[in-house]
Amino acid sequence: MPNKTFFTVGPTELFPEVKKIYQEALKKKIFSISHRSLEFSSIFNLTVNNLKKLLNIPKDFNVFFLSSATECMERIIQNLVLNKSFHYDNGFFAERFFNISVQYNKSAEKFSSQYGTGTDFKNIKLPENTELLCIVLNETSTGVALNINDIKRFKQKNPDVILALDIVTAVPYYKIDFRYIDCAFFSVQKGFGMPPGLGVLILNEKCIKKAEEINKSGISIGSYNNFLKLKENFLKNQTTITPNIPLIYILGKISDFLLNYGIDKIRNETEKKAELLYNYFDEHNFIKPFVKEEKFRSKTTITLQTEIESDKIIKTLSRNGFVISYGYNIFKNKHIRIGNFPMHRIEDVRKLIKLFHSIKLD
Numbered sequence: 001m002p003n004k005t006f007f008t009v010g011p012t013e014l015f016p017e018v019k020k021i022y023q024e025a026l027k028k029k030i031f032s033i034s035h036r037s038l039e040f041s042s043i044f045n046l047t048v049n050n051l052k053k054l055l056n057i058p059k060d061f062n063v064f065f066l067s068s069a070t071e072c073m074e075r076i077i078q079n080l081v082l083n084k085s086f087h088y089d090n091g092f093f094a095e096r097f098f099n100i101s102v103q104y105n106k107s108a109e110k111f112s113s114q115y116g117t118g119t120d121f122k123n124i125k126l127p128e129n130t131e132l133l134c135i136v137l138n139e140t141s142t143g144v145a146l147n148i149n150d151i152k153r154f155k156q157k158n159p160d161v162i163l164a165l166d167i168v169t170a171v172p173y174y175k176i177d178f179r180y181i182d183c184a185f186f187s188v189q190k191g192f193g194m195p196p197g198l199g200v201l202i203l204n205e206k207c208i209k210k211a212e213e214i215n216k217s218g219i220s221i222g223s224y225n226n227f228l229k230l231k232e233n234f235l236k237n238q239t240t241i242t243p244n245i246p247l248i249y250i251l252g253k254i255s256d257f258l259l260n261y262g263i264d265k266i267r268n269e270t271e272k273k274a275e276l277l278y279n280y281f282d283e284h285n286f287i288k289p290f291v292k293e294e295k296f297r298s299k300t301t302i303t304l305q306t307e308i309e310s311d312k313i314i315k316t317l318s319r320n321g322f323v324i325s326y327g328y329n330i331f332k333n334k335h336i337r338i339g340n341f342p343m344h345r346i347e348d349v350r351k352l353i354k355l356f357h358s359i360k361l362d
């Protein structure tokens with residue numbers, strides 16, 4: 001697929017910098033070094049530090065490298081829930097998190113909102129003895145973004161509960177105050193414009209203590225990638241297993257690139273592009289934003305419902321050099337989704353919008 005621009009929600013277009021970074025790493029033979037070498041530890045350390053700077057993660061937080069965001073969900077359930085997890089569910093990724101807890105025989109409960117809507121959490125009461133609260137900040141399957149301050153207030157009402165936040169398609173755009181979050185995770189093939197295959201789990205000491213407690217009670221917290229093993233290795237700037245060294249290396253470099261580019265600039269640009277798209281589709285005859293309440297509309301994953309088959313739109317755009325995503329699951333043929341991440345250029349957004357003029361209802 002030469003010369004196509006990926007406006008998909010993930011995997012998506014890569015930062016052009018990825019190619020240079022990869023070539024440089026090949027030249028330096030970084031992909032052949034041992035994950036127990038000093039050289040690897042210094043790469044690990046640099047990546048952790050750059051990421052902490054970029055996302056404003058407090059110094060005392062741990063950063064674990066896993067294989068995907070879904071693996072992060074599973075490790076979180078294993079290590080942070082003895083009995084009870086509670087899930088806010090308004091989409092398929094929240095549902096996945098909930099199902100993992102059920103599969104581990106935990107007592108998982110959820111509060112469900114209609115897909116395409118959100119909540120300010122004011123009417124949600126946590127069941128007694130809830131240990132873990134799971135929330136997806138930006139639900140990629142429906143295009144709903146929750147308000148970070150609403151989540152903060154909800155957590156402040158329930159200070160003893162551990163909060164695990166899925167920030168997969170949210171970062172780096174959404175600003176996250178890690179002081180009230182115990183645990184957050186993402187994978188790199190979305191807003192970080194990198195190839196897939198790396199999950200990043202960020203958590204505080206409260207989570208480590210909880211894992212210790214569960215471990216002591218005799219319940220399994222998993223084997224090679226449990227939080228205690230991960231922490232032990234993290235202290236040495238290492239991973240438990242031979243990790244995805246290429247992506248850990250690239251993540252450090254991309255974070256540095258974004259830091260130099262300026263996170264405020266990224267946020268401004270993201271908002272401008274989102275505004276162009278939403279303004280256009282608010283006025284469109286048969287392709288409309290799926291999320292009706294403006295305050296819940298995601299800035300990074302624009303989800304649109306269409307009266308004609310999504311397939312027809314997607315194929316037309318593809319013939320003209322642009323790839324966008326189908327709807328998720330049951331919405332496959334009824335929705336289209338457009339990624340709006342930092343590597344997407346405003347002039348390409350304008351071109352994409354222009355192409356929609358040629359799509360007719362028939």
Ligand SMILES: *Cc1c(COP(=O)(O)O)cnc(C)c1O
Nearest residue numbers: 068069070093138140168169187
């Ligand atoms: C893509 C996505 C995931 C799953 O990520 P993987 O890296 O494929 O496991 C989880 N949550 C959200 C919100 C996502 O968009």
